[in-house]
Amino acid sequence: MIIDVLTELILNAVNAAHLAGEFPLEEMPTAVKLEKPADKAHGDYSSNIALILKKSTGLKDSRDIASRIIKHLPTDGSVIDRIEVAGPGFMNLYLKPDWLHNILLRIWAEDANYGMATNRIGDRVLIEFVSANPTGPISVVNGRAAALGDVLGNLLASQGAVVEREFYINDALNSLQLEKFAASVALRYLQELGHPLSVPSSNPEEADILEPGGADVVLQPQLSFPKDGYRGEYVRDIARAIIAEVGNRFAYPLALEPESMAYFREATLKSMVAAQREALQAFGLQYNNWFYESSLYESGSVDKTIRHLRDREMAYEQEGALWLRSSAFGDEKDRVLVRSNEKATYVAADAAYHDNKFSRGFNHLINIWGADHHGYVARLKAGVAALGYDVSRLEIVLTQMVSLVRDGEAVIGGKRKGNVIELQQDLVDEVGKDAARFYFLLNSYETPATVDVELARRQSMDNPVYYVQYAHARLCSILAKAETAGFALKSPADVNLSVLTHPAELEVLRKLADYPAEIKIAADTYSPHRLTRYARDMASLLNVFYENCRVLSGKEEEVPAEITIARISLADGARRVLRNLLTMLGVSAPEKM
RNA sequence: GCGCCCGUAGCUCAGUGGAUAGAGCGCUUGCCUCCGGAGCAAGAGGCCGUUGGUUCGAAUCCAACCGGGCGUACCA
Structure with a gap:
């Protein structure tokens, strides 16, 4: 991903600057923060590294630190076009247009896999x-x-889980x-x-x-x-x-x-x-599964779990009931496992249930609960901990x-x-x-x-889903029309993409380039809502594109063939990303509406 | 009482410690003889609940307070 490439370049430059005697360095920064500036006048990406290094280098002027780092950053490579120092010491990076255009090659090649990653390979996740x-x-x-649960599942799967x-x-x-x-x-x-x-x-x-x-x-x-x-x-x-x-x-x-x-x-x-x-x-x-609580009783799992807890001395008898030592695991008090009428409580059943989940080989359990259940988080975690599991593997997401x-x-x-x-x-x-x-x-x-x-x-027609689906359908319509007009779709590798220079085109390309990072953040922060926002932004940029950049020649506007061909590539790339995105959301991507 | 969550535009809400705080809806004003107007462009609208603190920098982190929600069982 572009952010990783840039991060490495910057870290190397900091190190090189230090070795060249530009500034002392108490410790090497481990994480460089790169962000997409809200204002595109601030470059494609922006780094605050010089501001961060103020303390470590002992230098007072962050702008000065920035310029010392920049000296050691390569701008003749294929990625960075130029760098500006701005504001209190931000380094604003401008990417070579080539790089942006080449996103279309990657989307073409990866297609439905564009946006997928491998950083969660090995995770076996159960979302209940x-x-x-x-x-x-x-x-x-x-x-x-x-x-939430369904899309979160899609997101984690996209990262390899x-x-x-x-x-x-x-x-x-x-x-x-x-x-x-x-x-x-x-x-x-x-x-x-x-x-x-x-x-x-x-x-x-x-x-x-x-x-x-x-x-x-x-x-x-x-x-x-x-x-x-x-x-x-x-x-x-x-x-x-x-x-x-x-x-x-x-x-x-x-x-x-x-x-x-x-x-x-x-x-x-x-x-x-x-x-x-x-x-x-x-x-x-x-x-994947509809799990019956009753099966835990029928199979003897609940009894087994209770016995297990007794054996581990995590339970004790008092006033005719059996109590779990949950207060030893951060709960405010101990909880009853077996009532004095000898019936097990749901605490016992839940402990058995989560024991069962782990025993099926999952290393990461996610439970989505309503906020009104937040009082039960501590006792379930206590039950899981008392059984000897690492509680950090059980995550409880509380929806408001x-x-x-x-x-x-x-x-x-x-x-x-x-x-x-x-x-x-x-x-x-x-x-x-x-x-x-x-x-x-x-x-x-x-x-x-x-x-x-x-x-x-009443407002269903105002639902932004139609705005997004419409953008997708419109892309499909243009692509179909292009084909009948004799412009068969071809690989962007065979297209001169450098003619894509209109701001509306570049904005769409930037958005497409952001997609993998957007998916990763949404997955890492459990934020499917970021995707609906991204989808609306994407659709909006596409509408601006339609408004400003005709793909095919019309009655009043002649479009050079070379530009038509490049815009077809852009439209096709956008179509694929939008489709991937809607699929992630479990929403259909219609070709006609 | 104690614990958790939430206070951002008229409304519903975004906002990974960064530069001039954003979107949708609603409101005002323009734009349809052209690839799908379910669209586009422009405008009005904000002491980011309050007060302190940390920081080069706070809507964001910390503390206190003020509002609102939820929870505090041998119910699930």
Whole structure:
């Protein structure tokens, strides 16, 4: 990458200047910082090395240091055209135009691999994200983690890591939530068969509502829905699906008998997981694994982990419960592993789960959690450390909260209240996967967000994703038109690129040259939102290019063939990079819109 | 109370310790007989929450304070 080349040149120059007696040097700087100046009048790249060396050299004037370094920098090579000292002592580097043009050769050669790197080869990463409880559909608030996790996976893979995506299903048998959920389904089932059902209003002030049975017949007795039951419409859908499958086999009172619960629990779980999977697929997300918490109990992993912790003397008994010595690992207090009723807590299950993740050969675990779970970070890490793992290999990314708003009013969403705003039904089905994904990737996950679905739908045409896709489609259109006009696409190596001198052309080339560095930074800082920003910038530069630089001759403007051919190369390079970028984001790159 | 996160343009948000703090939306004014106007150009709009500190240099790092969110279970 160009930055590495320049960095090495500068370090060598500093060393050469020192050896030539230009200045004393207490220690060699290890990292030279090169940046792209915001103002292009400050060169293609800019180095602050002279400012940094002020202390180490004992010289007072950074501008003087800079000029002493410059004396030892080669400007006759193929990279640096000229160097200027500016401001308090910045060294502004101007690259040879050749270098910029040659980016097109590299893009041509690497094509879909342009932007890929190898610095994470050997990393085996497991990203676990969304992992919504199987008691309701995937909500729009899950959209942020879904988009983040998926694109983060793409980013790490682009840097050479082997990445797997995993969804953890909290289906533990001692989960009371699942019992209540299954019971809610059973009651809706009976209602569908014809029993009237009295349902508590979601407003505790109001009286219960008596709903008729769903069938033509009216069966007795009349039943009542629990106060803390799950009220969502999707519960009724599951009940209908069960009727489609088994009919009235669980007719009253069988559905409410404890021995039927196992069936309802299993059926609801199966149907909920299928629905979640479908919703995430519609969002463009394909998991490698759907991991069942229950499998940890069934395989004995949880017991094994607890035994393991006891053997390592990381657990002790007190007041009838088994406690993890988490406070020894930075947690504020010790946590219960096994309750006095002998049931294991999720702390034990989570420790077993992460033990399992490591045992599958992953050396880097990433969990994406909502900020409301930040209190659990310390205890999970304590559990992992107590098992003897290096906790730095477990990384927990906390996304800030997504709150829902409808026309300016806060929506207190909830599965029990039954007003879940669904990712698939209420957003993806309305605006499409591309717009929905782009929407969630616009901002940093570290910023709290509010989502107004009504607004998002109404403004979907304003979504910047179309601006970017449009730029891509326009490139494709021009390239197709060029071909019919007799300008077949050819390798940029066979094109005289030096005629690309218009500022709009050079701006596009610079942006294309930045792409690999941009991907690397986005991967290193877990910042997919940098990509959507880059995409918008890229599209904007392309629009300026279209405006100022005609590729093909038109009625009013004749374009010399040599320039047309060079601009075709530029358009094709931009097309490839834009396509790579959109692919990274999981967004389609249409040739027509 | 304690812990974590967030305060940047009217709104939603970018901003790897660097030079004159940016974008989108909204607002004002221009530009369609030409490769896709889902576009382009120009303009108005800021004590970067406050006060100290570190630094050649702070929106960025540190401290305190002021606002807002979240968390502080033998629930997940």
